[in-house]
Amino acid sequence: MLLIRFLIISICVLYIIRSLMRYLIPALFQSVINKAQQQAQQQQNNYQRQQNRPDGAVKVDYIPEGSKKGKLPDTEGEFVDYEEVK
Template sequence: MLIGLAKTIFFLITFYYLFKIIGRLLLPYVMKKGVERMQQQQQQAATNYQQQARKQEGKVTIKQDAHKQSTHIVNDNEGEYVDYEEVK
């Protein structure tokens, strides 16, 4: 029983230091790659936004989805009701 406990403690300490050493070697590399990937995604998003803004400058378009079209038909007699508050 005492030998099994000693082996368990030895393996736990060995794995702890092994992961600590590997973490110090690999963690900076993994973090660097993650930061580079995020920077690249931000750069692509900024480029796409600039291209889209450049295309649409001075142009007004209205997009309507076929799925969201209303099936309610308004008679010619009826007007559109506009709710307002009177400011004094």
Template sequence: MGLLKFLFIAITVLWLIRMVARLLFPWAMRRMAEKVMGNAQRQYQYRNNPYNTNANGGNFQQPRQPEGEVRIDYMPPQNKPKRGAKSAGEFVEFEEIKSSAK
């Protein structure tokens, strides 16, 4: 009797979860799609607006670069070459000779 009761409750709970998921999943996906579309639209408007406002509320015109031209704002400092094998001294090649002692 206990096994039948457990199976009935388990099947009922799984069925309810399935019904709730069928209702909530489309709503959640629609909400997520609207959010992504809103972000994309804001980015498009920001990039195509020639007069973007800065944090102080003033307007400034963002200079446009010709297509295909690259501008580098920051270059990290060059590391000094490491002193390794070149300054470690002279290396001698050798062969290992195995002696057969009886």
């Protein structure tokens, strides 16, 4: 009698879990897909903003402190002259 009761309860629990998963898994995947779409759209918007810059525009993110215009610090290496060959 105890074994039959255990089997009936187990089957009912598995059936309930299966029924719940039928609704929960698609909802979970939908939220993941929506999040990925939002990230892709943000990347596309950022790319378009970068492409809309006028020609020759330069964006400088970092300027070292104490640097003087036109002069390179000694730690930057040395300049090598070159000839352009056509």
